[in-house]
Amino acid sequence: DGGITQSPKYLFRKEGQNVTLSCEQNLNHDAMYWYRQDPGQGLRLIYYSQIVNDFQKGDIAEGYSVSREKKESFPLTVTSAQKNPTAFYLCASSMMGNQPQHFGDGTRLSIL
Amino acid sequence: QQQVKQSPQSLIVQKGGISIINCAYENTAFDYFPWYQQFPGKGPALLIAIRPDVSEKKEGRFTISFNKSAKQFSLHIMDSQPGDSATYFCAANTGYSSASKIIFGSGTRLSIRP
Numbered sequence: 001d002g003g004i005t006q007s008p009k010y011l012f013r014k015e016g017q018n019v020t021l022s023c024e025q026n027l028n029h030d031a032m033y034w035y036r037q038d039p040g041q042g043l044r045l046i047y048y049s050q051i052v053n054d055f056q057k058g059d060i061a062e063g064y065s066v067s068r069e070k071k072e073s074f075p076l077t078v079t080s081a082q083k084n085p086t087a088f089y090l091c092a093s094s095m096m097g098n099q100p101q102h103f104g105d106g107t108r109l110s111i112l
Numbered sequence: 113q114q115q116v117k118q119s120p121q122s123l124i125v126q127k128g129g130i131s132i133i134n135c136a137y138e139n140t141a142f143d144y145f146p147w148y149q150q151f152p153g154k155g156p157a158l159l160i161a162i163r164p165d166v167s168e169k170k171e172g173r174f175t176i177s178f179n180k181s182a183k184q185f186s187l188h189i190m191d192s193q194p195g196d197s198a199t200y201f202c203a204a205n206t207g208y209s210s211a212s213k214i215i216f217g218s219g220t221r222l223s224i225r226p
Binding site for chain 2: 004006040041042043045048090092098100101102103104105106
């Protein structure tokens, strides 16, 4: 089945630690996205990528970094510079243009 | 201008009733309006979507009504069922040939009472 796989489902970060969230898609989509969702709020765009080796900042990129070395993969690193990282992180992908985004089932990040 | 305003924040409807969620936007460049449904612990899933050249789109019990002049659109869930209890997000985007950058509303938590 085609889809988006995010791992791990739950992740804990210690103070001063960087953590990386995995996102893999087998939908052959060109574009991939990372969102942050806080309780009772909508989705806020962190980074997005339209092609391999290229990515753009979204609305809340500070404290996060990404890479796009393969079309299928778009990992997100939450750095120690992100002072409030506790949230539900969602990865999505889409075809280019006005196409719907398909989401993974998220990673919930908490602080130890 | 990039915001999509969604209301209500939460909604309780009796089983069999009609659930109505409203959204408004300012950016007239938006040309694709999807609705997403999210269950707890899951990612959002596309429910239904509309483009501004039509005023209504229906898929089963779900209908989008679109008012281009008022820059408003709404989701109607007919014969609401307990399984419809979820958080619903309206959204808008304009991607043309580039990545589909979606602006999401803040969400409506819908509860259907049996």
